[in-house]
Amino acid sequence: MSKLPTLLYIDEDSGIRQAMHRDLKEVFDLRTASTIDDAQSILQQEWVQVMLVGQYHSDIGGGEFLEQVQQKWPEVIRMIVIDQIPSGETIDTDDHEGIYQYISRPWRRDDLILTLRNATRLFELQRKNEALSIGLKMVSGNSDESLTDKRSKLHKRHHCDDGMVRTANSCMNEVCEKLRQVAPYDVSVLLSGESGTGKELAARSLHQNSLRWNKPFVVENCGALPDELLESELFDYIRGAFTGATEDRVGLLERASGGTVFLDEIGEVSPAFQVKLLRVLQEGEIRPLGSGRTRKVDVRIIAATNRDLDGEVSGGRFREDLYYRLATVTVSLPPLRERRIDIPVLANSLLESAMQSLDKRVTGFTDEAVACMQAFHWPGNVRELQNEVRHMLVMGRRSIGSRIADVTRAPRAASG
Numbered sequence: 001m002s003k004l005p006t007l008l009y010i011d012e013d014s015g016i017r018q019a020m021h022r023d024l025k026e027v028f029d030l031r032t033a034s035t036i037d038d039a040q041s042i043l044q045q046e047w048v049q050v051m052l053v054g055q056y057h058s059d060i061g062g063g064e065f066l067e068q069v070q071q072k073w074p075e076v077i078r079m080i081v082i083d084q085i086p087s088g089e090t091i092d093t094d095d096h097e098g099i100y101q102y103i104s105r106p107w108r109r110d111d112l113i114l115t116l117r118n119a120t121r122l123f124e125l126q127r128k129n130e131a132l133s134i135g136l137k138m139v140s141g142n143s144d145e146s147l148t149d150k151r152s153k154l155h156k157r158h159h160c161d162d163g164m165v166r167t168a169n170s171c172m173n174e175v176c177e178k179l180r181q182v183a184p185y186d187v188s189v190l191l192s193g194e195s196g197t198g199k200e201l202a203a204r205s206l207h208q209n210s211l212r213w214n215k216p217f218v219v220e221n222c223g224a225l226p227d228e229l230l231e232s233e234l235f236d237y238i239r240g241a242f243t244g245a246t247e248d249r250v251g252l253l254e255r256a257s258g259g260t261v262f263l264d265e266i267g268e269v270s271p272a273f274q275v276k277l278l279r280v281l282q283e284g285e286i287r288p289l290g291s292g293r294t295r296k297v298d299v300r301i302i303a304a305t306n307r308d309l310d311g312e313v314s315g316g317r318f319r320e321d322l323y324y325r326l327a328t329v330t331v332s333l334p335p336l337r338e339r340r341i342d343i344p345v346l347a348n349s350l351l352e353s354a355m356q357s358l359d360k361r362v363t364g365f366t367d368e369a370v371a372c373m374q375a376f377h378w379p380g381n382v383r384e385l386q387n388e389v390r391h392m393l394v395m396g397r398r399s400i401g402s403r404i405a406d407v408t409r410a411p412r413a414a415s416g
């Protein structure tokens with residue numbers, strides 16, 4: 001039987017360490033430590049895949065230690081076990097860059113195991129990706145970067161969090177796991193979900209965790225442009241192809257060569273354009289407008305829609321053959337109201353980013369604000385929450401939350 005994955009849990013509370021041990025002993029090879037010194041010597045001796053740190057244990061909660069681990073053992077997936085966040089406090093994510101996930105206590109055994117399995121899978125995937133990418137680059141041999149540079153870039157890339165803030169019990173975990181599974185394979189992915197649910201974020205994470213990560217990621221918003229403009233943006237054209245084509249131009253598909261093209265709002269494209277797109281996807285080549293010759297393109301297509309594209313196919317408004325080309329795998333992003341459990345963590349994380357980008361600090365949200373945010377139905381999903389948090393930050397004083405209370409009392413909240 002193969003060896004169980006090795007996990008390290010650091011907590012000064014022996015009761016919690018024992019509880020963790022009891023819950024995980026059959027599934028993982030769990031090592032525990034009560035101090036940073038003990039943890040370091042375990043990291044030096046063992047091949048640790050995932051490390052969990054109890055956040056509020058003064059001795060060991062420091063960001064310094066986490067940073068040190070990131071530098072010395074960059075392959076280790078790092079997680080933080082948090083107590084219920086005391087009201088009015090935020091998680092200080094300043095010190096916790098690159099943390100894979102937060103687990104809140106008390107945990108549910110099944111959820112904990114699922115999360116940790118995902119983390120160990122990510123560890124494996126990173127190692128495979130790294131080996132493969134390094135192998136490919138060595139074969140191609142046309143780069144003057146040293147192997148160390150390549151390695152450090154790979155580490156940086158693959159160790160970045162997928163950016164999807166969520167809790168240990170979130171239904172987003174399943175979604176992120178699916179994204180992680182499909183990312184390395186060169187197949188098309190169709191992302192669906194309401195506006196603001198994180199489709200573009202998901203597309204970027206697919207790209208970053210693919211072997212195309214160091215090639216372009218190009219976004220085209222198909223809903224925003226009429227056919228002719230969309231065509232001239234995506235495809236190459238040669239001088240004189242149409243009025244206004246004063247010089248040859250390389251289109252997005254070719255500029256993304258080797259990388260990923262994200263076709264946003266794919267459900268909006270006209271039947272005529274669907275035919276053109278289908279031809280490109282089927283043949284893997286484009287014919288520049290105004291030219292008789294074709295050129296090969298090597299891109300991975302990720303598309304997104306907030307429509308029910310399946311329904312559009314049944315209703316004859318979207319080509320079935322194109323649908324199947326775009327949707328080798330489909331991933332549906334849940335609306336925020338179906339994962340209210342994530343709202344406090346998400347709001348705190350959005351607040352932290354807003355404080356940084358707007359250079360204004362507050363102590364956190366009021367209890368009332370957190371309660372209101374969790375109760376609200378967020379028709380605009382994470383994007384709306386993000387706007388609301390920024391608004392509160394700009395308008396608020398030490399702790400913030402009055403406007404959100406107003407929002408939930410407004411008529412639009414009544415339907416939520």
Ligand SMILES: Nc1ncnc2c1ncn2[C@@H]1O[C@H](COP(=O)(O)OP(=O)(O)OP(=O)(O)O)[C@@H](O)[C@H]1O
Pocket residue numbers: 163164165166193194195196197198199200201202306346382383386
């Ligand atoms: N789970 C998440 N964690 C952190 N930030 C998130 C999460 N989901 C979405 N966001 C943020 O919310 C904003 C909206 O996300 P994104 O643009 O990916 O949504 P979308 O589904 O593409 O929206 P639209 O349909 O309106 O284009 C972005 O700023 C994104 O970074």
Ligand SMILES: [Mg+2]
Pocket residue numbers: 199200264
């Ligand atoms: Mg989008």
